[in-house]
Amino acid sequence: MKKLIIFAFIGLLAQLIDGALGMAYGVTSSSLLLAFSIAPAVASASVHLAEVVTTAASGVSHIKFGNVDKQTVYRLVIPGSIGAFLGATFLSNIPGNLAKPYVSLFLLLLGVYVLIRFLFKFRPSEEKKGISLSRKQSIPLGLIAGFADATGGGGWGPIATPVLLSKKGMSPRKVVGTVDTSEFAIAVSATLGFLISLGWEQVNWLWVAALMIGGIIAAPIAAWLVQKIHAQLMGVLVGGFIILVNARTLVTTWIDNAALYPYVYIGIAFIWIVAIVYTVSKITNYKAVNQLDINP
Numbered sequence: 001m002k003k004l005i006i007f008a009f010i011g012l013l014a015q016l017i018d019g020a021l022g023m024a025y026g027v028t029s030s031s032l033l034l035a036f037s038i039a040p041a042v043a044s045a046s047v048h049l050a051e052v053v054t055t056a057a058s059g060v061s062h063i064k065f066g067n068v069d070k071q072t073v074y075r076l077v078i079p080g081s082i083g084a085f086l087g088a089t090f091l092s093n094i095p096g097n098l099a100k101p102y103v104s105l106f107l108l109l110l111g112v113y114v115l116i117r118f119l120f121k122f123r124p125s126e127e128k129k130g131i132s133l134s135r136k137q138s139i140p141l142g143l144i145a146g147f148a149d150a151t152g153g154g155g156w157g158p159i160a161t162p163v164l165l166s167k168k169g170m171s172p173r174k175v176v177g178t179v180d181t182s183e184f185a186i187a188v189s190a191t192l193g194f195l196i197s198l199g200w201e202q203v204n205w206l207w208v209a210a211l212m213i214g215g216i217i218a219a220p221i222a223a224w225l226v227q228k229i230h231a232q233l234m235g236v237l238v239g240g241f242i243i244l245v246n247a248r249t250l251v252t253t254w255i256d257n258a259a260l261y262p263y264v265y266i267g268i269a270f271i272w273i274v275a276i277v278y279t280v281s282k283i284t285n286y287k288a289v290n291q292l293d294i295n296p
Contacts, residue, residue, distance in 0.1 A: 003207075004207070005210075008211070011029065011050060011215040012214030012217055014211075014214075015058065015217075015218035015222060016218040016221065029047050045088075045191070045195075046204065046207050046211065048088070048187050048190040049191050049194075050211035051183065051184075052184070052187045052188055052191055054211070054216060054219060055181075055183045055186075055187050057215065057216045057219035057220070058180045058181070058183075058215075058219040058223065059180060059181035059182075059183075059184050060219075061219050063177075063181065065224060067174060069177075072178050072182075073182045075133060075138035076133075076141070076160070076178075077142070077182050078142065079140075079146065080143070080145060080156065080182060080185060081142075081146060082142075082146065083143040083148075083149075083186075084150045084156075084190040084193065085146075085150075085190065087151040087190065087193070088189075088191070088194045101249060101250055101253040101254065105246070108242070108246040108247060108250065110162035110163065110166055110242065111239050111240070111242030111243040111246065112239070112243060114162055114165045114166060114242065115235075115239030115243065115275060116239075117166075117235070117239075118234075118235025119235075119236055119278070119279060141160060141163055144159060145160045146186050146189070146190075149183075150193060156186050157179055157180070158245065160179045161179050162242050165235065180223075232279055232282070233276070233279050236275050240272035244265070244268055247264065247265070247268055248265070251265075
């Protein structure tokens with residue numbers, strides 16, 4: 001019973017992060033499940049089964065709050081579903097960890113770009129209402145992100161969110177809502193692939209149910225938060241989170257001295273906190289100046 005409560009809390013925490021920042025449900029929950037010595041394929045299968053319900057709840061919540069670009073969702077779900085099914089089916093035969101550091105390096109660089117752009121170059125007037133993603137761009141993005149999601153236990157958000165945010169004028173709120181909503185189809189396809197390759201008997205349904213319950217509770221809260229948080233602050237939060245998550249993969253892969261890990265994480269966290277404080281101060285000053293202009 002104690003483990004089920006912990007899993008429910010894992011589901012709640014993971015969905016709260018994912019629903020607010022557009023990524024990390026799979027990464028967060030899979031990492032924590034692996035800490036309980038659960039096999040990677042079983043952990044990923046359990047997470048994706050839970051995501052079928054949590055992403056549905058998240059998608060409905062984001063649509064309700066107007067956070068979704070439906071055209072982009074339609075363009076992403078087909079290639080994303082194909083990539084997720086293939087990734088889940090061949091997980092046991094593909095060395096996903098081999099490419100992981102290089103994918104993380106690419107994502108970290110994207111995170112740095114997103115952070116800098118929203119920190120120093122953000123202009124409220126340049127925000128677009130929709131997401132300018134063509135069909136030619138959506139196919140490779142969907143295939144790669146879906147495949148990475150299934151093989152790595154999470155990857156749809158960490159890949160799709162920074163790529164969409166790197167486009168000039170993208171609204172963080174729309175990007176997060178769109179990525180979260182499209183993830184439902186990816187979760188369904190990955191789950192089908194896992195059930196075909198692993199079988200139903202490998203899945204602990206109590207663990208899945210606990211993850212689902214936590215995620216369902218968090219989904220509407222996260223969708224509401226996305227609507228309320230300032231676009232510039234959301235961009236800085238997402239950019240910093242991308243850097244922190246992917247830095248962990250790079251550090252553990254390429255640095256042998258584990259004693260250095262805390263210093264790297266503390267350094268990144270410190271820079272991220274400074275960036276957040278600077279952004280909040282900038283937003284507050286901007287609102288104060290506008291208020292003076294309205295009421296001279």
